[in-house]
Amino acid sequence: MRLADSVALRLRSTEYDRWMHNVASTGYCHNPVRLVGESTTFNGATGEVLAEYASRSEPDGITFTRCGNRRATRCPSCSHEYKGDTWHMIMAGAAGGIKDVPETVTQHPMVFLTLTAPSFGAVHTSASVRRRGTCEHGMPRACQCAHEDGDPRLGDAICADCYDYVGHVAWQYHAPELWRRFTIRLRRELARTLGLTQRAAARMVRVQFAKVAEFQRRGVVHFHAIIRLDGVDPVDSYPAPPVFVTTDDLVTAITAAVSKTRVLAAQLPGEKKPRDLRWGVQFEARPIIRHDGLDGALSDRAVAAYIAKYATKATEDLEPTGGGRDHIKRIKSAVRELADLVDPDGPYGLLHRWDRMLGFRGHFSTKSRRYSVTLGSLRGARRAWRLRTLLKKTLPTDDMATDDVLVIGSWAYAGMGWLTDGDRALATEAANAAREWRSERARDRQPRFTERSTS
Ligand SMILES: [Zn+2]
Ligand SMILES: [Zn+2]
Ligand SMILES: [Zn+2]
Numbered sequence: 001m002r003l004a005d006s007v008a009l010r011l012r013s014t015e016y017d018r019w020m021h022n023v024a025s026t027g028y029c030h031n032p033v034r035l036v037g038e039s040t041t042f043n044g045a046t047g048e049v050l051a052e053y054a055s056r057s058e059p060d061g062i063t064f065t066r067c068g069n070r071r072a073t074r075c076p077s078c079s080h081e082y083k084g085d086t087w088h089m090i091m092a093g094a095a096g097g098i099k100d101v102p103e104t105v106t107q108h109p110m111v112f113l114t115l116t117a118p119s120f121g122a123v124h125t126s127a128s129v130r131r132r133g134t135c136e137h138g139m140p141r142a143c144q145c146a147h148e149d150g151d152p153r154l155g156d157a158i159c160a161d162c163y164d165y166v167g168h169v170a171w172q173y174h175a176p177e178l179w180r181r182f183t184i185r186l187r188r189e190l191a192r193t194l195g196l197t198q199r200a201a202a203r204m205v206r207v208q209f210a211k212v213a214e215f216q217r218r219g220v221v222h223f224h225a226i227i228r229l230d231g232v233d234p235v236d237s238y239p240a241p242p243v244f245v246t247t248d249d250l251v252t253a254i255t256a257a258v259s260k261t262r263v264l265a266a267q268l269p270g271e272k273k274p275r276d277l278r279w280g281v282q283f284e285a286r287p288i289i290r291h292d293g294l295d296g297a298l299s300d301r302a303v304a305a306y307i308a309k310y311a312t313k314a315t316e317d318l319e320p321t322g323g324g325r326d327h328i329k330r331i332k333s334a335v336r337e338l339a340d341l342v343d344p345d346g347p348y349g350l351l352h353r354w355d356r357m358l359g360f361r362g363h364f365s366t367k368s369r370r371y372s373v374t375l376g377s378l379r380g381a382r383r384a385w386r387l388r389t390l391l392k393k394t395l396p397t398d399d400m401a402t403d404d405v406l407v408i409g410s411w412a413y414a415g416m417g418w419l420t421d422g423d424r425a426l427a428t429e430a431a432n433a434a435r436e437w438r439s440e441r442a443r444d445r446q447p448r449f450t451e452r453s454t455s
Pocket of ligand 1: 030067
């Protein structure tokens with residue numbers, strides 16, 4: 001059937017309104033899960049039936065539920081919701097005042113940290129570098145092109161023969177371990193900065209963080225993190241550290257930990273010695289304060305929004321349209337070539353799984369246990385809220401606690417996606433309209449933060 005006919009068929013159907021209502025209730029998901037089945041809602045205490053629901057009462061006899069994919073390229077609508085959750089989680093830890101996290105956390109020493117990878121060879125950059133001369137292949141040693149923003153060559157190796165693709169992959173593969181060692185080192189350096197033993201320091205101050213990974217144009221991750229110092233208290237979840245612990249102490253400790261952290265990576269096939277992996281020399285640790293202020297300090301809200309922006313990033317974002325850049329392809333093939341050479345049970349044994357991620361096997365966002373609320377608790381809260389809304393519709397006078405409600409159902413998977421091309425086109429159009437409406441409303445409330453290029 002032609003797309004126009006398939007659209008027309010849905011538009012003319014008597015169930016169109018009901019169908020569009022269902023599209024909206026998936027949050028305009030692009031690739032929803034199709035389910036068939038039924039469920040009954042009981043009062044758990046009395047056994048009274050509160051509501052009955054079956055997919056056979058829906059248009060086409062199908063119940064749609066959102067895919068929940070966090071990647072914007074797979075489902076812009078679901079990734080938006082995930083991003084919202086991450087935003088709330090990161091925000092709560094930096095600004096408090098929402099979801100059980102007290103506003104007093106804004107008084108704690110807090111720093112916005114950016115950690116980068118070292119150089120693996122000269123790349124095209126937006127800042128032109130004054131370094132003269134050419135390599136043995138006759139290529140310039142530094143970028144002197146004065147690229148405009150959006151130039152597809154930005155981040156590409158200037159000389160692919162000189163660029164250390166193996167070193168790039170080895171570093172990227174170990175980046176999560178480098179981060180883990182950094183957090184351990186940071187506790188040590190903090191104790192030293194405060195003039196305490198590690199044990200004494202651990203009794204009065206705790207390091208909490210939320211971090212996200214972001215791919216740079218050159219195909220290597222860097223990390224953005226909010227690092228906050230808390231005190232130690234058996235009852236209070238977010239206690240303040242002792243007053244003598246300052247933001248300056250935190251910056252001093254971070255600076256020392258960044259320069260001292262290293263991972264001695266296992267020897268690669270054909271190489272004479274293990275690689276000594278470290279952070280790049282470009283790093284940034286800026287104090288976060290309650291409001292935009294003097295001395296280049298950042299506001300809590302701006303930082304949280306900036307960090308949360310990266311929660312939905314994936315490697316797909318790296319590749320401009322048109323089949324991908326040669327530089328990124330070279331990194332992928334370096335991953336595959338190495339994976340073929342290494343012992344599958346050895347330290348690089350998992351490398352073959354990560355060529356799409358250019359060797360990076362970490363999570364895109366992580367946090368320490370007590371940084372803030374968990375994503376799971378936000379999802380739980382949203383589910384409970386939806387259930388309450390549903391109950392309110394069926395039982396207008398009921399104010400029963402959601403704990404008393406028991407849902408018994410029997411459901412089967414019936415496929416993915418909207419049923420026809422026409423349905424998908426209508427759902428996408430509705431999603432775009434909803435997003436436009438949301439962003440218009442949000443525009444005035446957005447915190448502002450100017451992105452700075454590192455690398
Ligand atoms: Zn979806
Ligand atoms: Zn250039
Ligand atoms: Zn060269």
